[in-house]
Amino acid sequence: MARAGKTRNPLVIAATALAVVAAGAAGWGGWQRYDAAHDDAASYAQARDDALAAGEQAVQNMNTLDHRTLEKGLDSWEESTTGDLHRQLVDGRDAFAKQIVAAKTVSTAKVLSGAVTELDERAGRAGVMVALRVTVTAPKGDPAVKESRMLGTLTRTSEGWKLSALGQAPVGSTAG
């Protein structure tokens, strides 16, 4: 046991190893946490899902209107939109309201399916396609049910994603 002084205490070695492992675990965990919080793919995926949810809701709002609660309905249209589309709605509101009051129609819409076709997270723009079923009830006659397919452009605002353009997907065009 002459070399006892040079032989390390196994307990010290174990304790040192534990300390290194523990410090490593904390450091690694911290890095994983930091990395996840700054993960571009995760934030992009979240933006895609946010845009789709907002887009589907907005398209549904834009296809829903009841002449008995006209002001509320038109407010919801304006709240769902931004940019040019919003401006057009505000400008044409009075004339459109008169038409609906005269026609006494009730429109309801149900989103059947939707997908985001493009997303530029940095520019805050997204393209969505939404298939929906619209039911229009006039004072006389049976309700008219039609399948509708719409293409919309969303723009991100401080209040979330809003429609900046909306139209029917063209039928019979030669695009392919």
Place this chain on the structure above:
Amino acid sequence: MSGRTALAGKEVEDEEHLDVAEPESADEPGRRPRWPRVLGALLAVVLLATGGLLFAEGRELRDTPATGNLALTDAEATTRVTGDVSNALGRIFSYGPDATALAKDAAREVLAGKALQQYAALFGQVEKQAADQKLTLTTHVVRAGVTRLTGTGAHILVFLDQVYERRGRPATTASAQLSVTAELRGERWRIVEISSI
């Protein structure tokens, strides 16, 4: 070396300090006190737990329902699956009165599973109709978007136009909205289910 000396000196100091404060806590005179070890062990446990906790938090941030869906986040796969599916639909739903074999061959190539069975069941009627009515059908995809994408499976929403031309009559266009399920088989995406929405 100097570090070790300093550490040794500190331990001696600590020992003295401990001896003064709580003399009975040392096991035997001359042996090291227990508390630095306990403190060290505690610290190690706290560090380990912190590491574990941070890792779990990171996982939670990363593995959300949103990140499980690769639609658009994997741009290459998204483009590929929409391209393959759009092509496939155009080929299997386009035929002329004397050219149904082409669509049939295409179906064997691009369809699989349930979709292939459905198509085969339908095709007898299609052939008859095309021949009897001198019908030419041309299908093209107006827009396709991926609703859900994983490494080997995809759900795609497709808006398509179908132009019907019967000899001696003006052409009519019908629009259709399909929900398509596709699976990656080897290099190509194959359609395994088609449903109208």
